[in-house]
Amino acid sequence: MYQDALNPLPKTMNLKGSLFPFDKPKIMGIINLSPDSFYENETKKEDDELLKKVESFLKNGADIIDLGGSTTKPKATLPKLEEELKRVTLPLQKIRKAFPNLIISIDTVRSEVASKCLELGADMINDVSGGFHSEKMLDVVGSYRCPYILTHNINEGINNAVLSKSKNTIVELIRFFSKKITELQEKGIHDIIIDPGFGFSKNQNQNFEIVKNFDLLHILNVPILVGVSRKSIIYKTLEIDPKTSLNGTSAMHAFLLAKNASIFRVHDVHEMNEVKKLWELSFC
Numbered sequence: 001m002y003q004d005a006l007n008p009l010p011k012t013m014n015l016k017g018s019l020f021p022f023d024k025p026k027i028m029g030i031i032n033l034s035p036d037s038f039y040e041n042e043t044k045k046e047d048d049e050l051l052k053k054v055e056s057f058l059k060n061g062a063d064i065i066d067l068g069g070s071t072t073k074p075k076a077t078l079p080k081l082e083e084e085l086k087r088v089t090l091p092l093q094k095i096r097k098a099f100p101n102l103i104i105s106i107d108t109v110r111s112e113v114a115s116k117c118l119e120l121g122a123d124m125i126n127d128v129s130g131g132f133h134s135e136k137m138l139d140v141v142g143s144y145r146c147p148y149i150l151t152h153n154i155n156e157g158i159n160n161a162v163l164s165k166s167k168n169t170i171v172e173l174i175r176f177f178s179k180k181i182t183e184l185q186e187k188g189i190h191d192i193i194i195d196p197g198f199g200f201s202k203n204q205n206q207n208f209e210i211v212k213n214f215d216l217l218h219i220l221n222v223p224i225l226v227g228v229s230r231k232s233i234i235y236k237t238l239e240i241d242p243k244t245s246l247n248g249t250s251a252m253h254a255f256l257l258a259k260n261a262s263i264f265r266v267h268d269v270h271e272m273n274e275v276k277k278l279w280e281l282s283f284c
Contacts, residue, residue, distance in 0.1 A: 214256065
């Protein structure tokens with residue numbers, strides 16, 4: 001079990017009336033439904049192949065599945081709203097029917113996509129824009145009383161602008177999250193997960209500053225999601241490519257497990273579960 005000196009009680013969230021605890025790290029498996037994702041995508045998979053991948057994720061230890069129909073890799077542009085809805089809604093319905101108890105997160109910055117997916121049975125919203133992209137996003141989340149993943153970002157910075165080098169990265173993150181959490185609570189949103197946003201509006205030095213000072217984020221007393229799987233913080237640093245970055249990804253996951261991250265958003269569920277098992281037997 002996680003031990004947090006600042007906040008000894010385990011973090012929890014309300015998921016459709018049931019209490020979901022973060023006494024142990026959770027694994028979120030990535031299902032990319034965008035054809036231009038930086039690593040891999042499921043756009044060409046037949047329905048049964050997609051469902052088999054979800055089933056494999058669950059068998060290998062995934063607690064949550066994250067569906068996304070729009071890539072947010074650097075310099076990418078968002079698809080048209082109709083296209084993003086088309087990419088996400090039908091797979092969501094098929095997955096929900098096949099796995100009625102599965103926790104499904106929707107990776108989107110658009111309130112329209114969030115609203116439609118929550119209507120179709122999604123459980124939470126993962127908004128990498130930091131709440132900046134859509135003015136109505138928080139109203140939608142508040143109306144459904146669903147968990148909201150709040151990613152650190154800067155305005156107009158989904159995948160291009162960068163945080164000023166003169167700023168203290170971890171201080172900026174804590175300032176941002178403190179302000180935003182208050183805004184969310186005023187909207188009736190109390191089940192909040194924060195994501196420091198590795199790769200979003202940050203250079204490589206700033207990304208590693210977050211890793212070094214990750215413990216300080218626990219002062220906010222909310223679950224913390226990390227998304228470093230096969231990202232440039234790993235493959236550019238090691239001078240490889242995303243396809244050969246699994247070893248580096250596992251190492252980074254081990255570092256962040258030691259710093260009590262709550263959720264790991266990953267492409268490789270089986271390998272992440274191995275890291276988690278070995279960590280639990282060694283330190284819990």
